[in-house]
Amino acid sequence: MADRIKVTNPATGEIVEEVAAHSTEEIEARIEKVAAGFQSWKKVNAHERARLLKKWSDKIQEQKEDIAKVMTLESGKPLKESLGEVDYATSYIDWFAEEAKRIYGRTIPANTESKRIIVTRQPVGVVAAITPWNFPAAMMTRKAAPALAAGCTFIVKPAVETPLTTMKFIELAHEAGIPEDAVQYVNASGRKVGEIFTGSPRIRKITFTGSTPVGKHLIQDSADTVKHVSMELGGHAPLIVAKDADLDFAVTQTMTSKFRNAGQTCICANRVLVAKEVVDEFAEKLVKEAAKLKVGNGLDKGTQVGPVINGDGFEKVVSQIDDAIEKGADVLLGNEFNKDDDKGYYFIHPTVLKNVTSDMVIMQEETFGPVLPITVFDTIEEAIEIANNTPFGLAAYFFTNDYRTGNYLHEHLDFGVVGWNDGGPSAAHAPFGGMKESGIGREGGIEGIEPYLETKYLSIGGFE
Template identity: 65%
Template structure:
């Protein structure tokens, strides 16, 4: 008997498609396929792998409208954002198609004349990846592209909320000429798949994007077989508005950072720390702009805020708002919801909270939703302390036109990604990843291919 799960549109509740759930045997068979394919794939020339990745990139660009529409249907994000993500996702493939040809070794000068010492780089082995629903295309390509470029084979387990984008991307990879056994996907219960991936002797690397608790579990499960791991985990990004900030720029970038994908990103500005001298100017302008953001299905014109992905996410958002209100926070705009539990559709209007204090949950828990809490500070060291007062260290933002102040802030923020007068620092050519409990390793940039490579030292006696 074939088991399936439903993929529904979070904006309408309509059924999009039923997706087959893979049995343990099917998952094992797929892992064995990428294991058998690894020796041949890893020995293909970098130029050949580069050409196939380029062909995959080109097919994605040719089908960008289809992919964007599919993404909006299963994820809910506005169509314009979905189109942007498709291009962003394709950009990783283009980048790593070039990096495939730039995996270098080196020769070391030996201590004696009767030796030669070489260092080479080779693919780590079959890779298993687990990706989230909030960026169903980009989170896949920035793992798959460097893995394939390095000579690894690859299996992806996408989020159950958004598997269709992943399936289509893999289909396009096969159409581009990447062998089916080199790149596979599987759909099944996340906990089960995680256990199979981490315990399977043929998987040599795990790459995961998701919550910190799940990442910690995967690391523990991978320890017995000493698998390589890359983890892009939770964030709780601060955004500092300095007294020397360009307020209009700070507002524009704070809006883009906070409300992108309805606030459902790991690098969203979650805590707005505003200097008391510019608090009124910033808050007034920011609140007015937030109130004008249109909420609705992502297919409607000019919609900026789509639905929350599911009831679990909706419940967390509303709990944080209610907790803040009960402890004295003032709602400047929003705080209202359009929810249809029967259909599974949940919309949260962009919300700005003022007079937020440190005892509120929203200051310590990652908010995956369109809620912006504002608090003030009087001294920059206080702002830095508040910004760093979290176990997470993925992304942080600050705004100042004072270069001395800016360098001081940048050097003291304990985050892997820092945006200085920039609310959108992510780029395919730059390393993406966090410090502390926000992860291990980097994705993107020339650093992005490193986790998929082993270093081999060869000492030759002559």
């Protein structure tokens, strides 16, 4: 990693800003800083921590438009989506500000009159986070907010593609009064920082959002110091359309799920499974709507689909499209590209494929691009079998107006987040996380603060 990190606009290839890349010594110094800060931050009472978190949220909202513009410049997502992400990010801060005051203990009836048993909760310690480029604001706050609310100190490494949003958020945290030794960031390569974080005895917890292979390495490398780990890893979300579904509504929600952030989300619909009775009608309606999407620079008015993040991401998506076509898939829309390797921008127009089969790579691997493959099923049981035929289990969606079908799908789909007639289920007050190889732990909801707490019980004798 060079001494400077060039942050480029994926819509144009132009340099947005250059930021300093931290050396090993600088990273370790910042870890030491938050480790020392833990001794004082953990003693700050919950109501004061809540007040500071709310002030942090307010400061972010005061600069919402400027932050959103920076996010669009470094990530490429449409400005409207960036504005929405700022709100989504602060919703986690607001939620966990309240949860800070609800870290409860309990008393347990003893089995003898001479004892009293008390259970208390205390912060885990120093928390290190590694966050992805696709949601540079929200993926950070849904880790930082519960950590700080619990009394932990926090250090984060944002993706090298999108460090600017995180840097601004940390700056505003300090302006809000959260001590500099309670929350910090570092900028360097993921491999370098991962090795330092997992090897540091000062860090007691690693929280990561990203690919499953990287998550597995972090888990393995954290074993030597027996760190707590929270992992939100890869997904391969199925979206099932039953024969009795409201097709117009299902199309609208599928569009919401699939094409947000140009399909570069961990929970977007990757495999669309449609009942044979309605597949032609559904595909026709979907293509009609997808064809209306405007592709372009996220700062341009009306843009709905921005660029893919880089050349590697572009090549992966194109290879999946090519493989599907070679194996017999029909292109109903798209398979059009606008790229410039020299300048460094890559656009994939919304693409809809039909007659997709299980032997195609797009049905086996996460896509991370604006490509929607449609496959057909005969029975709900077959749809469930196809949906569950993956090592991943992050999110799934289904559309039906039959409560029996809906309940059956809910019970048999092996995914941590499920949307029934809902293409956008994420919310700060609900527990987000995956099953199988899609992760460990939950973020959001009352469950979201648990991974940042230790449980201690005290047995007091001598009451006779």
